[in-house]
Amino acid sequence: MLARLWLQREWRHFLPALFAVSFSCLMLLVQAALVQGIFGSAAVYIDASDADIWVGRPGTQSVNYGQPIGMDVANILRSHPDAETVEPYLWVEGDWQVRRGGSAVSVYVSGIVPVCRGLMFSRLLTTAMRDRLREPGAVIVDLADLQTLDSQVGGRAWINGTPVHIVHAVPGLRALGGVNVVASMETARALQGDVSLGMQPTYVVMSLRKDADPKAVIADLSARAPSSNYEMWTAEDFAQRSQRYWMLDTGAGIAVTFMAAIVLLVGAVVTGQALVAAVNHVRTEFAVLIAMGVARRTLCRVVLILSLLIGVVGAIVGVMGAAAVLALASSRNVPVALTADITLWCMVAVLGLAIVSGVFAMRGVLQANPATLLR
Amino acid sequence: MEWMNCASVRPACTRPKTHDAIVATNVHKSFTTSAVRVDVLRDISLTVRAGEMTLISGPSGCGKSTLLSIISGLQPADRGTVQAAGTDLAALTTAGLYQFRLKHTGFIFQGFNLFSALTAFEQVALPLIYMGMPRRQASQAAMQALRDVDMARHTTARPFQLSGGQKQRVAIARALAKRPSLMFADEPTSALDAENGQRVTELLSRIARERGATVVCVSHDPRMMRHADRVITMEDGEIRNDTSLLSRKDQHDHAA
Numbered sequence: 001m002l003a004r005l006w007l008q009r010e011w012r013h014f015l016p017a018l019f020a021v022s023f024s025c026l027m028l029l030v031q032a033a034l035v036q037g038i039f040g041s042a043a044v045y046i047d048a049s050d051a052d053i054w055v056g057r058p059g060t061q062s063v064n065y066g067q068p069i070g071m072d073v074a075n076i077l078r079s080h081p082d083a084e085t086v087e088p089y090l091w092v093e094g095d096w097q098v099r100r101g102g103s104a105v106s107v108y109v110s111g112i113v114p115v116c117r118g119l120m121f122s123r124l125l126t127t128a129m130r131d132r133l134r135e136p137g138a139v140i141v142d143l144a145d146l147q148t149l150d151s152q153v154g155g156r157a158w159i160n161g162t163p164v165h166i167v168h169a170v171p172g173l174r175a176l177g178g179v180n181v182v183a184s185m186e187t188a189r190a191l192q193g194d195v196s197l198g199m200q201p202t203y204v205v206m207s208l209r210k211d212a213d214p215k216a217v218i219a220d221l222s223a224r225a226p227s228s229n230y231e232m233w234t235a236e237d238f239a240q241r242s243q244r245y246w247m248l249d250t251g252a253g254i255a256v257t258f259m260a261a262i263v264l265l266v267g268a269v270v271t272g273q274a275l276v277a278a279v280n281h282v283r284t285e286f287a288v289l290i291a292m293g294v295a296r297r298t299l300c301r302v303v304l305i306l307s308l309l310i311g312v313v314g315a316i317v318g319v320m321g322a323a324a325v326l327a328l329a330s331s332r333n334v335p336v337a338l339t340a341d342i343t344l345w346c347m348v349a350v351l352g353l354a355i356v357s358g359v360f361a362m363r364g365v366l367q368a369n370p371a372t373l374l375r
Numbered sequence: 376m377e378w379m380n381c382a383s384v385r386p387a388c389t390r391p392k393t394h395d396a397i398v399a400t401n402v403h404k405s406f407t408t409s410a411v412r413v414d415v416l417r418d419i420s421l422t423v424r425a426g427e428m429t430l431i432s433g434p435s436g437c438g439k440s441t442l443l444s445i446i447s448g449l450q451p452a453d454r455g456t457v458q459a460a461g462t463d464l465a466a467l468t469t470a471g472l473y474q475f476r477l478k479h480t481g482f483i484f485q486g487f488n489l490f491s492a493l494t495a496f497e498q499v500a501l502p503l504i505y506m507g508m509p510r511r512q513a514s515q516a517a518m519q520a521l522r523d524v525d526m527a528r529h530t531t532a533r534p535f536q537l538s539g540g541q542k543q544r545v546a547i548a549r550a551l552a553k554r555p556s557l558m559f560a561d562e563p564t565s566a567l568d569a570e571n572g573q574r575v576t577e578l579l580s581r582i583a584r585e586r587g588a589t590v591v592c593v594s595h596d597p598r599m600m601r602h603a604d605r606v607i608t609m610e611d612g613e614i615r616n617d618t619s620l621l622s623r624k625d626q627h628d629h630a631a
Binding site: 001002005006008009010282284285287288289291292293294295298299370371373374 | 440441443444447449450473474475476477478480481482484486488489490491492493497501502504505506533549550553561593
């Protein structure tokens, strides 16, 4: 009760603490949303597609590091009773030039089967768009990448020296480290240039019948046709594997974790200082209560409740602020994504920060000596 | 002006039967500062009776506040024993001292030490709740205490809305609310003007006479000396003079 009244009536004293907690919460959420948005794009090929199982070279760390595999694996997949659709997917790296001999932009070309119910990018491309991809040299790019590519829908360019033209631009194709370009398998092979690779795709993807368990199908296929030439992953596992690679193996994750730690540390210091100052301000009042027989642990609990209240209020303000910032970012095509569990974890971290600050501030209660009131 | 709600207490001229509430024997206390040991209290023996207002006076540094903190259980003596409300304070643990103070003592300090965020009512009621009293009972006790010090009309006022005298009366209500048998006051009038100082003095005197509480005050204030039942004068850590004014005042009351 004292904690609530104290915060309610003397909120100005706690503004620095509330600001520190809110700002820490906002920073954590925005960082998390950017991380999820940016690193989530490492798996856009998987997340935007309807394949349940991905098959590639053993040890592939991320989608973009795929290597050619034999198309014969497609027959093994099709032989499974739960198989619904099996199709190849070709990954080609290239240089985009608007003018021959001009400056180049790195692009990742995704060669897909442009059929009506194709698995790849099924969540981004309509049937009409897939039909357009059947034209030789037709490509689709992300809307936000048009500026980077210095082009527009209908515009012409060269990839690895081969002419292409943009037939559509859609949102949601942005990638990490380069520009995604979607083409038909035939166009992608033409861009690949290396004839020695023949018809080999980079991955073979498969969708399953309804209610089939991808893990069980993988276990079944591995038992039926064991091979060291390919490895199978569920779409979920492969997406996580790709994101984890970018997060951890590239060092980006450590940098983000370090930033989050700095945010929390600064927040804890500012909040702690504000709380310590507030508690020290009423140390003599606490000493009177101790003199009267109120136990120190009761007063420590008051300080902890106060810090928790500051944490809750700060977290709510922080979430509201982060929602506004992320809405603005999203409207400007900045890749941001935030899940409920990450939001919850950020709020828990901020509440932890506030409680740690409260523990620091409890020193004021422990140091309150009623004997010093007698002068 | 009527200060206390006398409906709940006995007539002013009736003094409850007194007994020895505090017995300090050979109490010694010293402090060491900058490698210099200073004997603040030198084997003081003292008996304080219930139902009296006892005033401890003396120059600064004579040890009167240290004596008050030892006989109230706020700090231990180096040597000697203190029996307060029938309890040997030296035998108590820290938790035992909390319980002792919770059960028996009320404190009034020179600074009012009120929480700036709380109203007068909350200043009095909240400590009672933190001491474990049920909310309803705490509310009733707080209201009664505020009525006793004539602050019932200011229950919703916060410290910045109160005068110094009103703040001290709230502080007294806070100390009174749990109806302690031992009241300790350290320079309770030094921050108050003449009128408010007089009111606080009369109030403390009445608490002793009408409730039978043991009131021990440390003060230089001559107004308090006039109302005290007994004046103990200290110097250099020793009691130099101990004067009981009780018989004279009782005669005066009787004549009146």
